[in-house]
Amino acid sequence: MSVHLELRDLARDIATEAGELARRRRAEGVRIAASKSTLADIVTEADREVEALIRARLEKDRPGDGFLGEESDPAPGESGITWVVDPIDGTVNYAAGMPSYAVSIAAVRGGHTFEAWEALAGVVNAPALGEMFEAARGEGSRVVSAAGTVPLRVTSEFPAGALIGTGFGYDSATHADDIRTVQSVMPLARDVRRIGAAAVDLSYVAAGRLDAFFERGLNPWDLAAGALIVEEAGGSVVELPADRFGRRMTIAGHADLVARIAERV
Ligand code: IPD
Ligand code: CA
Secondary structure (H helix, E strand, O other): OOHHHHHHHHHHHHHHHHHHHHHHHHHHHHHHOOOHHHHHHHHHHHHHHHHHHHHHHHHHHOOOOEEEEOOOOOEOOOOOEEEEEEEEEOHHHHHHOOOOOEEEEEEEEEOOOOOOEEEEEEEEEEOOOOEEEEEEOOOEEEEEEOOEEEEOOOOOOOOOOEEEEEOOOOOHHHHHHHHHHHHHHHHHEEEEEOOOOHHHHHHHHHOOOOOEEEEEOOOHHHHHHHHHHHHOOOOEEEEEOOOOOOOOEEEEEOHHHHHHHHOOO
16 A cells, blocks of 8 residues: 555544544533633634644654644654644634534645645545545545545536635634635636635535635645645645735635636635
8 A cells, every 4th residue: 555545544544533522522512612702712622632632643653753733832753744733624613513624634745834745645524524535645535424435526617607615814804805805706606605614615626516715824734635635636726925914825626717716816
């Protein structure tokens, strides 16, 4: 078995366990937390606990690798491989009781940004949706669910206009610019979606459910696994130079559509 497949299979095993923990904590937390601040605290605890589980598993199975996660300090490794981890992508959905949240785990080689690394393997486990999206470099991408295992392919034709996902950062100062960007892209769209979890958005692009996705200001852990899943499904992922708030634009989809969106943002 290739190293990339081995990394993917390990990521899948760990993401399965992590997803079960997130789901369990969600079921407990929703009863406990009645107000927003309490809810946020509980979710923060769940995020940290899930990341700690993932980190401990990786330290045991891959002791020489580096780690870059959303909720704990980065650690350099000696092997040249770094695990880029978002324990819960879609935290607001998770806190609000909506199912579009995911554990995202990727193994990359090189730097700690999308442009500086080469992703080797990635999984996006959406436990409340019952779907595990996964990819290994050179091996394609697929979704595993109770319905079976299905290879993924991005769409290449959009006769009625493209169904396009997007996202907005948490800083309200950036919202007006983001709304203007959506307005500029709208002529290409049949409709837009704001799912609330970039890892799920990217997986949906790979699955041909969304034709494209764009968002400014994503973090490495939001996109590391999802971007590889798109690329291995025949799609393209690009990052454009930063805006006045220092946020790079990520665009994913079929290469032709990505280019048309890039002209407008
Ligand atoms: C966020 C989600 C959201 C996106 C934000 C991300 P988090 O990640 O992916 O959809 O709009 O930019 O930061 O905070 O839920 O892990
Ligand atoms: Ca997160």
